Amino acid sequence: MYRGNEGQWAFLLHRLSGLAILAYFLLHVVSISLIIFGEEAYMKVHHLYDLWPFRVGLIAVTAGVAYHAFNGLRIIVMDFTGAGVAYQRQMWYGVLALTALVTLYTLYVNVPRILGGY
Helix, strand or coil: CCCCCHHHHHHHHHHHHHHHHHHHHHHHHHHHHHHHHCHHHHHHHHHHCCCHHHHHHHHHHHHHHHHHHHHHHHHHHHHHCCCCHHHHHHHHHHHHHHHHHHHHHHHHHHHHHHCCCC
16 A cells, blocks of 8 residues: 555656656757757757746756656665665655755756846
């Protein structure tokens, strides 16, 4: 029975962050492929990426990539060490803390750009 413990949340967030990364990569490939329509079309789209919704999206993508990477390392530790499973809850909270640190740094860098200052 699912009780919403850390293991289920870790699994769900890992899947969702993976899907978000996939969506970002698909957008990235489409965006880069616009060069076949000429430099003008390519640059029109890439100038949009300086707008605030894309900056907020960059913060979300960074958080998703950080979580997915750190949680992937947690899963590797759990799979390849016998002691990893015993500490999976504590490691998951460590993953959340590291993800928060990376996201806070990304906020620190991008919030001035979102608010109009560089």
